[in-house]
Amino acid sequence: MAGGGKDEDLGDVYEILGIEEPDPSDKDIQAAYRKGSLKCHPDRNPDDPDAAQKFDRLTRAKDLLLDPIRRAELDRGKKAKKDLEARHAQEDSKRRKLREDLEGREGAANSRSQAAKAAADQQEARRKHLQQDFAARIRAREAQHSGRSQEVAAEVAEARSTALEARVRLTWRTGSSPSIESIRKELATFEVKSMEIGESSAVVQLASREDALGAVLYCRERRHQMPFRVTMASVKTSDSKEPAAPAARRASAIPDPVKVAARPRTPPEDIAGKSAGHAFPTAPSDTAGGADVKASNFVDWEAEMMASIARGAAAAKRG
Structure with a gap:
């Protein structure tokens, strides 16, 4: 200069x-x-x-x-x-203001865009959270229903099994055809749920397995007065009154009439155990030395077995 x-x-x-x-x-x-x-x-x-x-x-x-x-x-x-610098400074000031205005508008636009994006992200996160929560609730409900279905199935199976064990079969004696009223009268001591009457027999549904066993014992004691014979419904016999399957030996337990079948004239050697949750002593032997009880057929042997259980129960009660 x-x-x-x-x-x-x-x-x-x-x-x-x-x-x-x-x-x-x-x-x-x-x-x-x-x-x-x-x-x-x-x-x-x-x-x-x-x-x-x-x-x-x-x-x-x-x-x-x-x-x-x-x-x-x-x-x-x-x-x-100096004058030139002043003019440039003035122009720079205007330019700077324009730039600042532009940057401000861009910043505001960016802020709005970011706010909109943040709102969209928040909404998306909430949607995913609700979706996951809904899916978790569905899985929990399905698991609950599955567990309940299994429980219901088990309860139904147990109820069906209990109902089957609580049935007795009535077989008409020759020349008799008892009515529903007479059957109900004979079984008035027990809670009869339903009856299925046939030409020569009937199946009676009782309230429990204990009632079914009690009805068999009760009717066997009065068999000569009854117009029908009584067995557990699942015990199958032929016209000749022979058992449907070989006998089963079972130590320290009463053979369940629902499951047990015996060989002709060969009852179990040692009948003792529990029925309906009560223990009974072994049936007394008819001969010294504990020889096997001889029965003319399966029905008579079953009657003797039931009677021995009753005698054992009476002896236990007196003791």
């Missing part, structure tokens, strides 16, 4: 001399020169290798400002540069 081609390398001569006043006098210029020479004169700064160059620039700046023509030219150039 120095005036003249040879001083263009100086740059801002006011800055070199350290002058900040806008329009310094020659006296101010001389004072600034003397002050600056104290800092950069080679004789005063022998350790500074750039002292001579600095002092030369200081001297040239002082000479330029003390020359009115060159100084006027310098001031005009400086003013023009």
Whole structure:
């Protein structure tokens, strides 16, 4: 910015001399020169290798400002540069405002976009959570229903088994055909649930297995007065009254009439055990030494077995 081609390398001569006043006098210029020479004169700064160059620039700046023509030219150039910078600054201010406005709008748009995205993400997360919760509830309900179905199936199977064990079969004696009323009268001691009447027999559903066993015992004791014979419903006999399957030996347990079949004329050797949760002693032997009880056929043997159970129960009660 120095005036003249040879001083263009100086740059801002006011800055070199350290002058900040806008329009310094020659006296101010001389004072600034003397002050600056104290800092950069080679004789005063022998350790500074750039002292001579600095002092030369200081001297040239002082000479330029003390020359009115060159100084006027310098001031005009400086003013023009300052005005240009001011215009640029004003333009930059407008540009900056436009940029800030644009950035503000973009920021607002981004904020709205981010808010919308956050809301969408939150809604999606809530949807997934509800979906997972619903699926978990369905699985829990299915597991509960499955478990309940198994329980119901087990209960139904148990009830069916209990019902089957609580049935007795009535077989008409020759020449008799009892009515429903007479059957109910004979079995009035027990809780009769239903009856299936046939031409020569009937199946009676009682309330429990205990009732069924009790009815068999009761009717066997009064068999000569009954117009029918009574057995557990699952015991199958032929017209000749022979058993349907070989006899089974079972130590320390009463053969369940629902499951037991015996060989003809060969009853179990040791009948003792439990019926309906009650223990009974072994049936007394008819001969010394505990010989096998002889029965003419399966029905008679079963009657004797039931009677022995009753006698054992009576003996246990007296004891």
